[in-house]
Amino acid sequence: MLGDTTGDVDGDSDTSERNDTQTPAGELADTIRTTLGPNGLDKMVVGENGTVIVSNDGSSIVEWMDITHPVGRLVERAAAAQDSAVGDGTTTAVVLVGALLDEAATLRSDGLHPTTIVDGYVKAAEAALDQFGQYERGLDCRHDDRLTQIAKTAVTGRWDDVSTDRFAELTLNALEAVEFDTSKLTLRSYHGGELRESACLDGVVVDLKSSSTALEALHPRAETDDEPAVAMVDGEIGIEESDRVQSVEVRDTTQRSALQDYERERKTDLVEQVVQSGATVIICQKSIDEAVRTALAQRGVLPVERTRRDEFDVIARATGSTPVMSVDELTEDDTGTVESVTRRTVGTTQTLVLQGCPEEQRRTVLLRGGTPHVAEEVRRIVTDCIDVIRGTLDGGTFVPGGGAVPAALAMELAALSSGIPDRTQLVFDGFGTALESLPRTLASNAGTDPLDTLTAIRQRHDAGSETVGVGPDGNPRDMIVAGVLEPSMVFKSALQRAVAVVTQILRVDDIVRTSAGERGADGEHDHAHTATGGYPWAVGH
Template identity: 30%
Template structure:
């Protein structure tokens, strides 16, 4: 019979085996994107089973399209997707930091540090780093701030036309709108291969007018936003078979027809509905020269209401007296069915400001890439307005690593090993940027560390063209705080979740009869 020590040894080996397996899977995912980091980053070629090829240096594109089977690796991919959805940028940094934290944590566990202590230490180190990062941020005071344009220029891969378009759109919507929690400037980007690139104050609805007999263009338009179908309310089918039910249905139809007359009386020019339209209503509104857009998605419906100043109403709201119904209408200066874009263009709304960034290109492939870059730039600009900016090029992370080392000296017990893992992981971004530029990361990192300490600076990094220590702020290499903050926070969360996995067990297949 095996003794207790032998049994515990087997359990420990199994634990390390599972951890190492996860760490290796995470490292494999990271290696697919780490070569794209920095100004000298290289492209990755993605090939599918039909030998179709995509060449890109966009981290989230690589992670979304690469084949990933290992569950721990998929956790990292999901974090990158969440980073993209939340911030629109920083996916490669988030992936690199997460992989580094898992790697460093696994090393500490292999040395004999209890995994719970490593996890607790990582969590303390991440919290400390996030607070310090906030302290180091430089604010954006005005939308005319030159740093905002620099951030847009960097995020747009140095496309000047995209930079100018995004900055113009930011001015159109204003700071108050940019700081709204649920508003995303990136949603203002619309791409079409036949479009002429420009920015305009207004919105595009992803629909066309209901029929070609309706006007394709109108000026000085009153707008009704209906969250329901533009149809008579229906009595239940069983009730319609009774005299009372039939009479009620006829009464509801009459009320609906009266409501249509009210719309004509208060001079509605555009009706936007969330669902379908009754054939009789279509005929009446067409004859009256009213444009109707039906089956509009809820978020677009809300955008039309917000932009035109309309109050969305339910179907029973159509029964209100004309003067009360009139108070719920919105207004826009122009509405046009753009036949090239196959969308409705609304401009001159009297509600909250909106902007649209139209992105065009010669081919589908090129326009898709320009759309992605434009969205990245818009997200970066909005993040910078909300939270300010920090030095880029891995400089802020290296500065934080030094702060975390000092913090580690105040931590008692074995949790300090987990804090050390955070310090080591924070060195990885600059090391990767330097390696991608063709320089020795060990040598360059030591040079930067020494000068950061000597000058008490958090902005010194490596000039990737010359290989010398330079001030990232002076070079214009900066990143939005919120992008970096969210990347580090997400990396800390997923890395500790992976380190916490003790055993990997394959689930049995479900049997369906």
């Protein structure tokens, strides 16, 4: 059911019996509302198989929940779209959806028709976005110090202050090292370590756990060579096998010995071909014959087999190697180089680190966590931080956080509504109240009185301090001075998606359920119909 921490969200449950006025979207918003802001709490999601996941990320929580109600699914899709497009602001979008639908229910009880509410919401959103530009600030350059503050805001509330600063700077430094080209940045998370062990490495990290390379085959001499030569083979290394079913008939021991001699000579030729190319590291996308692999290691060549396709392609670009389909085609001109190749144990996983790639500047961020879930959660948070930084650079603008902008826009709409002669004025006021749900939630999550905090913010805005929002301690504070900044696109996108899904819901007056088994013999539908009184967002089905 919506709001159940077991992760089972079902509009057909007894939720509607407990509270007939609670909407499915409202339940979903209430479920993740307490995760918003630096003082947001975590949710424990328990799956049907007993899997326990703890997170305060709205998009992850919504994704893990089993949502069956059609209205809840609409909100779920909007949240997924927000996360995919922006990487942040999912909780904001869902909270806005819940608040807008709550206000719509109040307006409907006051006698307003749904189409009037929809038209009013669209006009109010347009007016809010028209006013939004005056609160935006521009970045001076890619190395603007305020990018660090934006990165810290994105990860605040996930860890303690020291870890927040560390991961924000780690992420930003990694992006700067690759000139903000995320295609040259790789994230890897490993459990069995502490957060402070996370680091950014220069080069490419190959996860040997995902290949069948035996560690005993990694020759220590190859690891210490200066600027080792790297060869790439995009096929198997060994005796070619026929793609047809064939049999070899051996009539006597002489023929058997001849066959064995041929195989040995062939494998020896393969090893000699690799050695003559000058390669000290050979990376194979498929398997390497065991005898060949052992012989290569004995000759000082480090063999790595069954490399993942994405890693294989990255290594080829970064080292300048030219992949060949067969060792027979390998020449010295096909090899690339790196400054060093070293073996590194990360947690319980063996990795190979290729540092100092000459053809492409690469960085790998190694993220650590005590458990697999913590390590993966760290990876997700850093991914969100990367998206936020990239989004800020793409848009070139940011706004004060802490609910300062929605509070200011609510006041702008209140001023505009006073000049509206018809009942749309009520819709504008309701829209403004929904916007204020964001600073109210931040204040509530910080343990302060939302009404007192919001009143103080309004007074400060009236006095000209339009960048005042809810500070980390729950009290009004200038967000620019406090360094609480967020990309402009996060709130804009959340507002647009919230209005889109709410207007879609409000235009529906009934839910019609059909199934393939209910089709009549004449091919027409036999509709399974449950009347909702015209308000599908107010009744659980």
